[in-house]
Amino acid sequence: MSLGTTAVAPPRSGLSPRRRGLTATSPFLRAAAGDRPERVPVWFMRQAGRVLPEYRALRATTAMLDSCRNAEMVTEITLQPVRRFRPDAAIFFSDIVLPLAAVGVDVDIVAGVGPVVAHPIRARADLDVLRPLQPDDVQYVSTAVGMLIRELGETPLIGFAGAPFTLASYLIEGGPSRSHTRTKALMYSDPELWHDLLGRLAEITTGFLRVQVDAGADAVQLFDSWAGALNEEDYLRYVAPHSARVLAAFADDGVPRIHFGVNTGQLLGAMGAAGADVVGVDWRVPLDEAALRVGGDRAVQGNLDPATVFAPADVLAEKVRDVCRRGAAAPGHIFNFGHGVLPESDPGVLAHIVDLVHEF
Amino acid sequence: MSLGTTAVAPPRSGLSPRRRGLTATSPFLRAAAGDRPERVPVWFMRQAGRVLPEYRALRATTAMLDSCRNAEMVTEITLQPVRRFRPDAAIFFSDIVLPLAAVGVDVDIVAGVGPVVAHPIRARADLDVLRPLQPDDVQYVSTAVGMLIRELGETPLIGFAGAPFTLASYLIEGGPSRSHTRTKALMYSDPELWHDLLGRLAEITTGFLRVQVDAGADAVQLFDSWAGALNEEDYLRYVAPHSARVLAAFADDGVPRIHFGVNTGQLLGAMGAAGADVVGVDWRVPLDEAALRVGGDRAVQGNLDPATVFAPADVLAEKVRDVCRRGAAAPGHIFNFGHGVLPESDPGVLAHIVDLVHEF
Numbered sequence: 001m002s003l004g005t006t007a008v009a010p011p012r013s014g015l016s017p018r019r020r021g022l023t024a025t026s027p028f029l030r031a032a033a034g035d036r037p038e039r040v041p042v043w044f045m046r047q048a049g050r051v052l053p054e055y056r057a058l059r060a061t062t063a064m065l066d067s068c069r070n071a072e073m074v075t076e077i078t079l080q081p082v083r084r085f086r087p088d089a090a091i092f093f094s095d096i097v098l099p100l101a102a103v104g105v106d107v108d109i110v111a112g113v114g115p116v117v118a119h120p121i122r123a124r125a126d127l128d129v130l131r132p133l134q135p136d137d138v139q140y141v142s143t144a145v146g147m148l149i150r151e152l153g154e155t156p157l158i159g160f161a162g163a164p165f166t167l168a169s170y171l172i173e174g175g176p177s178r179s180h181t182r183t184k185a186l187m188y189s190d191p192e193l194w195h196d197l198l199g200r201l202a203e204i205t206t207g208f209l210r211v212q213v214d215a216g217a218d219a220v221q222l223f224d225s226w227a228g229a230l231n232e233e234d235y236l237r238y239v240a241p242h243s244a245r246v247l248a249a250f251a252d253d254g255v256p257r258i259h260f261g262v263n264t265g266q267l268l269g270a271m272g273a274a275g276a277d278v279v280g281v282d283w284r285v286p287l288d289e290a291a292l293r294v295g296g297d298r299a300v301q302g303n304l305d306p307a308t309v310f311a312p313a314d315v316l317a318e319k320v321r322d323v324c325r326r327g328a329a330a331p332g333h334i335f336n337f338g339h340g341v342l343p344e345s346d347p348g349v350l351a352h353i354v355d356l357v358h359e360f
Numbered sequence: 361m362s363l364g365t366t367a368v369a370p371p372r373s374g375l376s377p378r379r380r381g382l383t384a385t386s387p388f389l390r391a392a393a394g395d396r397p398e399r400v401p402v403w404f405m406r407q408a409g410r411v412l413p414e415y416r417a418l419r420a421t422t423a424m425l426d427s428c429r430n431a432e433m434v435t436e437i438t439l440q441p442v443r444r445f446r447p448d449a450a451i452f453f454s455d456i457v458l459p460l461a462a463v464g465v466d467v468d469i470v471a472g473v474g475p476v477v478a479h480p481i482r483a484r485a486d487l488d489v490l491r492p493l494q495p496d497d498v499q500y501v502s503t504a505v506g507m508l509i510r511e512l513g514e515t516p517l518i519g520f521a522g523a524p525f526t527l528a529s530y531l532i533e534g535g536p537s538r539s540h541t542r543t544k545a546l547m548y549s550d551p552e553l554w555h556d557l558l559g560r561l562a563e564i565t566t567g568f569l570r571v572q573v574d575a576g577a578d579a580v581q582l583f584d585s586w587a588g589a590l591n592e593e594d595y596l597r598y599v600a601p602h603s604a605r606v607l608a609a610f611a612d613d614g615v616p617r618i619h620f621g622v623n624t625g626q627l628l629g630a631m632g633a634a635g636a637d638v639v640g641v642d643w644r645v646p647l648d649e650a651a652l653r654v655g656g657d658r659a660v661q662g663n664l665d666p667a668t669v670f671a672p673a674d675v676l677a678e679k680v681r682d683v684c685r686r687g688a689a690a691p692g693h694i695f696n697f698g699h700g701v702l703p704e705s706d707p708g709v710l711a712h713i714v715d716l717v718h719e720f
Contacts, residue, residue, distance in 0.1 A: 181702050184667035188675060228623075231644050231665065233682075263588075265625045266644045284591050284626045305591065307544035315548060322593075342541055 018149060019254050022218055026156050028088040032219060032256035032278050032299050034331040040324050041088035042357040043158070044350060045260075046340030047081035048093045051347055054080050064109035068098050071143035078148055082155055084347060085354045088334075089156045089219070092145065092212060096162035096223060097170060099208035102137040104129050105171070113175060120174035120182075124193055130200040133207030141208075145215035156219060158258070159212035163224035164201035164242040166261075171197075180229045187238050198242040206249045213253050220250055221258040221280070227271070228263025228282075235267050240274050247275030258301055262339050268293040283338030287323060291330035299332030304353070306337040309345045316349070317356055324360040378509060379578055379614050386516050388448040392579060392616035392638050392659050394691040400684050401448035402717040403518070404710060405620075406700030407441035408453045411707055414440050424469035428458045431503035438508055442515055444707060445714050448694075449516045449579070452505065452572060456522035456583060457530060459568035462497040464489050465531070473535060480534035480542075484553055490560040493567030501568070505575035516579060518618070519572035523584035524561035524602040526621075531557075540589045547598050558602040566609045573613050580610055581618040581640070587631070588623025588642075595627050600634050607635030618661055622699050628653040643698030647683060651690035659692030664713070666697040669705045676709070677716055684720040 023029045027037035049055055055077055059067055067073045077093040097107045097115045106118035119126065135142060148157050169183045170176070177183070187194045209220050227239060247257050259271045260280025272279045272294045281290040281302035291300050304323050308316055320335075327333030335357045341350065383389045387397035409415055415437055419427055427433045437453040457467045457475045466478035479486065495502060508517050529543045530536070537543070547554045569580050587599060607617050619631045620640025632639045632654040639658055641650040643665035651660050664683050668676055680695075687693030695717045701710065 179667070179699075179702060181667055181670075181704055184665070185670035185704075188668065188671035228644070231646070233646075234665070263623050263644070284588070284623070286591070286593075305544070305594070307539070307541055308548065310541075310545035311548035339539075342539060344541055344545075 018216060019218055022154065022156055023254070025154065026088065026218075028156050028334060029218065029256065031332040031334050032258070034277075034299055036332065039358050040327065040333060040335050040360055042335035042354050043087040043089040043091065044081070044085070044337055044341050045091070047085065047087060047350070048077050048091060049341070050343040051341045051345050051350070052080050052084065053347075064095055065098060065101055068094050069140050071140045071147060074140070074144040075147045075151065078144070078157075079151055082152065085351050087155075087354055089158050090148065090152055091158045091221070092141075092148070092160045092217065094141070094160050096166065096225070099133050099138070099161065099204050100130075100167060100171070102208075103131050103133050103204060107170070115170050116175045117171055121168075121171045121186075121197065124196075127193075127197055127200060130197070130204065132200075133204045133211075135207075135211050135214075138208065138211055141211050142215040145212050145217055149216040149218075157217050159209050159217035159220040159255075161205045161209045161212075161220070161222055161246075163222045163227065163239075163246065163259075163261075164198040164205060165227050165230075165239045166223065166225045167201045167205070168194075168197055169226045171201075180226060184229075187234070191238070194238060195242075198239070199245075202242040202245045205246050209246070209250065213250060213255055217255065219256045219258065221260060222246060222276075224259070224261040224264075224271070227261040227267060228265075230267070232266050232270055235270055240270055243271075244274040251275070256299075258334075260301065265290075265293075269295055272298045278332070278334060280336070281338060287326035287333065288329035291327075294330070297331065299334065300327060300330040301334040301336050302327075303336065303338040306339050306342045306345070309342065309349045309353075316353070320353055320356045321360060324357060378576060382514065382516055382578055383614070385514065386448070386578075388516050388694060389578065389616065391692040391694050392618070394637075394659055396692065399718050400687065400693060400695050400720055402695035402714050403447040403449040403451065404441070404445070404697055404701050405451070407445065407447060407710070408437050408451060409701070410703040411701045411705050411710070412440050412444065413707075424455055425458060425461055428454050429500050431500045431507060434500070434504040435507045435511065438504070438517075439511055442512065445711050447515075447714055449518050450508065450512055451518045451581070452501075452508070452520045452577065454501070454520050456526065456585070459493050459498070459521065459564050460490075460527060460531070462568075463491050463493050463564060467530070475530050475535060477531055477534045481528075481531045481546075481557065484556075487553075487557055487560060490557070490564065492560075493564045493571075495567075495571050495574075498568065498571055501571050502575040505572050505577055509576040509578075517577050519569050519577035519580040519615075521565045521569045521572075521580070521582055521606075523582045523587065523599075523606065523619075523621075524558040524565060525587050525590075525599045526583065526585045527561045527565070528554075528557055529586045531561075540586060544589075547594070551598070554598060555602075558599070559605075562602040562605045565606050569606070569610065573610060573615055577615065579616045579618065581620060582606060582636075584619070584621040584624075584631070587621040587627060588625075590627070592626050592630055595630055600630055603631075604634040611635070616659075618694075620661065625650075625653075629655055632658045638692070638694060640696070641698060647686035647693065648689035651687075654690070657691065659694065660687060660690040661694040661696050662687075663696065663698035666699050666702045666705070669702065669709045669713075676713070680713055680716040681720060684717060
């Protein structure tokens with residue numbers, strides 16, 4: 001064991017005492033491991049964020065990426081939904097492009113648009129900026145994770161990162177895209193450049209998650225938001241090997257690895273096989289069917305349509321129960337929406353959903 | 361046979377001579393009927409439009425909806441890709457919101473945005489504008505279809521309309537939407553208003569297609585672009601009955617009915633069962649798998665990823681052949697992209713794809 005280990009970076013070998021203790025008691029960690037805890041665990045993607053008035057107040061005068069670089073703000077924002085909803089896990093508050101900015105990519109989050117990249121990647125020379133991410137690049141992340149695990153007590157913390165394909169799409173398109181035309185054009189037309197790009201992004205993503213896990217995160221979720229734009233053949237050929245490298249880097253850390261994207265009904269098996277312990281499922285494919293596609297040997301996470309929060313109480317309750325019933329077909333089930341919380345949601349309804357799941 | 365039949369409106373009862381003759385010879389119509397013609401038929405969604413320089417030149421000073429109301433322009437635009445690519449079918453050039461504008465909805469197409477509705481639907485009183493569409497509302501459509509079938513010769517003409525759910529989304533959101541939040545909120549929270557709205561839209565859509573079929577269109581395609589935002593349960597409950605009414609209205613016209621949406625892997629069976637002769641499939645689900653989901657008793661249409669046009673020649677050719685091979689698993693297969701032609705496509709590559717399919 002290295003003497004250089006710092007207070008916020010537990011040793012990599014073996015499980016930290018915190019992690020060992022939680023694994024036996026946390027419904028979230030037990031379900032992720034394929035177990036069936038006494039209650040169905042629940043958290044919500046984007047539970048930390050715009051849906052909460054206390055978040056909007058805190059963020060009022062702070063730009064998105066600045067808030068992600070402020071350990072105190074990250075800690076507070078991550079904790080806000082835990083106080084409100086008492087979910088079974090916290091998700092580290094960050095942004096998908098933060099690690100890109102941390103290595104020197106000129107990217108910002110524009111309100112109402114999303115990430116905007118100043119110099120989109122068009123040619124090999126554009127890769128130079130994508131050096132590996134070092135812990136010093138994101139010291140505030142280690143600090144925030146350290147503060148969080150002290151505050152969270154028995155609630156596990158999920159580390160957060162975007163997957164190589166999704167990061168590549170932002171870098172190539174220069175921002176959000178519906179059709180990912182330039183991304184696929186580069187992927188098809190210059191596979192060598194493509195694989196070099198995704199290889200570098202896999203290193204950056206791994207580095208970003210490594211900082212979180214070494215600081216004490218209890219699980220990781222790899223968000224491949226846009227992977228569902230691909231069919232399985234292209235996903236396996238152009239994307240899966242890179243996501244698999246990221247996931248494999250945490251095989252010996254004792255942290256469950258969740259792998260999620262929207263519109264990925266055709267990729268559920270491949271996303272599990274890439275090395276996930278838990279496959280996140282959007283609301284389109286019923287969880288019992290999703291469990292089959294995943295192969296029956298991994299936990300699933302999901303998958304209530306986030307718009308269900310607008311339904312009358314009886315419809316909402318029946319849909320929550322239906323997700324729980326179908327989730328029971330998988331070796332483990334973590335309740336979630338099938339995508340992020342809609343900003344227009346009523347926080348009271350989210351709290352009610354947590355209760356409904358726990359009463360199931 | 362009514363003496364009142366005009367030159368551009370063949371009788372409704374039985375098949376028009378044109379239609380009867382084509383059905384035996386057209387690869388497109390034969391495949392749609394579940395037959396296996398001597399060559400795989402091919403056309404492209406959005407083959408008429410921005411991808412062609414001659415279209416951009418023609419449209420340079422004419423707003424979108426104005427061009428759809430000009431029978432000469434509609435005819436010319438519909439014919440442009442037929443001259444270039446020699447596809448096995450023409451698709452009537454129009455816009456999804458045209459019938460809404462025709463009954464009095466204040467809607468326009470804003471460049472770079474899409475349809476923008478001045479007064480989005482929020483309450484019951486907002487339904488009043490949605491009266492049934494009469495042939496006189498779209499006289500230019502009858503005229504254009506009549507001109508087209510004289511010009512097209514042996515090439516069948518596909519009529520075009522948006523499905524009730526997709527139209528509802530535009531009307532409720534006020535424009536294009538990623539999450540369809542307001543649409544689903546209305547659907548869940550006020551099912552009575554929802555079904556009244558979709559019922560009216562089904563009438564308008566039926567009226568719009570009726571004009572095209574009575575004027576001589578040889579097939580119809582119902583575009584439910586956004587239906588893939590729903591899971592099957594919600595689709596069956598809130599949407600399918602209305603789309604089924606539209607499709608049923610053409611059961612006795614001898615025109616194949618194509619039913620298409622993107623992200624609809626979970627809905628393929630339901631979209632076929634709604635009364636389609638052909639189910640359009642996006643590029644996410646392989647066609648042999650799609651044929652199974654459809655139930656094995658209907659033709660399929662699709663499903664090359666439109667971004668494949670950017671691939672090197674060998675990759676493109678292999679992907680085209682793969683689609684043809686998998687399509688052979690269905691009772692009939694019409695080659696197409698899995699979504700509309702990307703405006704950035706090279707028209708020469710589209711022509712090459714037609715050749716590749718015909719050589720298969």
